[in-house]
Amino acid sequence: MKKFSFLLFIILFGCTEPYLLETSNYEEALVIEATITNQLKKQQIKLTKTYRLEENGPQFVENATITIEDDLGNIYNFVEGDEIYESENPFQAIAGRKYKLTIIADGKTYTSTQEVLTTENQIQSLEVSNKVIDGVRGAEIELKSVDPTNTSKYYRYEYEETYKIIAPKWIPFTAKIIAVPNPANPSIMLPEIVATPRTYEARVCYSTDKSKKTILFNTTNLSEDRVNLKLRFIPVSNPIIKHRYSILAKQYVQSLESYTFYSTLKKLSENQSILSQNQPGFFSGNITCSTNPNEKVIGFFDVSSYSEKRMFFNFGDIFSVVDTPGYFYDCYDEQDNMENKAAAGRFRYCFAVGFPSDCQADVAQFNLDQGLLLYYRQSSINAKSYVDLVPFPCGDCTTFSSNVVPPFWY
Secondary structure: OOOOOOOOEEOOOOOOOOEEOOOOOOOOOEEEEEEEEOOOEOOEEEEEEOOOOOOOOOEEOOOOEEEEEEOOOOEEEEEEOOOOEEEOOOEOOOOOOEEEEEEEEOOEEEEEOOEEOOOOOOEEEEEEEEEEEOOEEEEEEEEEEEOOOOOOOEEEEEEEEEEEEEOOOOOOEEEEEEEEEEOOEEEEEEEEEEEEEOOOOOOEEEEEEEOOOOEEEEOOOOOOOEEEEEEEEEEOOOHHHOOEEEEEEEEEEOOHHHHHHHHHHHHHHOOOOOOOOOOOOOOOOOEEEOOOOOOOEEEEEEEEEEEEEEEEEEHHHHOOHHHOOOOOOOOOOHHHHHOOOOOOOEEEOOOEOEOOOOOOHHHHHHHHHOOOEEEEEEEEEOOEEEEEEEEHHHHOHHHOOEOOOOOOOO
């Protein structure tokens, strides 16, 4: 479920000081994120509380007792983990059975209505194509599915995208600058670069991002229960598709009540301005507080059939090499840097010729020692020697990504 960041600064025209919005009337409410599916797995439920404008974010509710019971008397207990509650044992929602959620938190009991599993419906395909949308060229990913029984109708989607990263300025060793005696005059110390072979993978990494927006689709106005959803559009300039890209699409078939809840949530969360006439307000789901029926509870207990599908593509599969995007960081273009001794990342390096007045070896050493820049190579211009340094992420992708190859990658 999408949550709101309620801390807002508004700078009005003509004002020089930001105005900090604070809560005038605050009412605490339990926020419940609970979806179980027909996947055989440890199901998860998250409990938080609403928070004030001036607070950083929601607070996880600890020490709660959570159970799900079906109409045959089977009870599934949940245990508290790291910011999440997880079922003690794997289980799956079964078609035809009724499920009810019960939560005991802070001495109060919360219960849901009985919910049944929605129609099971598989994602048929994921397709990618080279498209231009609003003047921007990119990779459009389309999801397709169809329900011949015409009973699914309401869908919610999420996705996880994983992409390969290759550090453009990677070299197989690291370097540091040390001081060594000048052979001609041992009393004078000169800088020297010492290279050490790398002991870990730093050139190739993989990052994974999850979708952040609520993606909904319904087929109620169509002649058949067929989904053709533009799931994701990635501009050609986005470096996440520079090499190899994968997306895992997740489909949840929802009930009308669940779809309505998420549709309302989406409308409120994507409201253009918190000061507009369409003010976010409280809306209820299918969970109530049986201890105090007047208490407000935010959330929906969803029992959804689930389907997922993964696809891969390389940049060259879709686009021309001339459209290849840049990297995530400015890594100093070699052509611009070649003849410019003042270019960013280039430092005058002093060898056994004494210390010229423009020697910058101490600056290079500071940047290396502080981890601000990373050694790339030695070069020369007009018989003068230089050391080229680049931003750390340009030569070591583990500074912002992971060198662990995902188990599904190929």
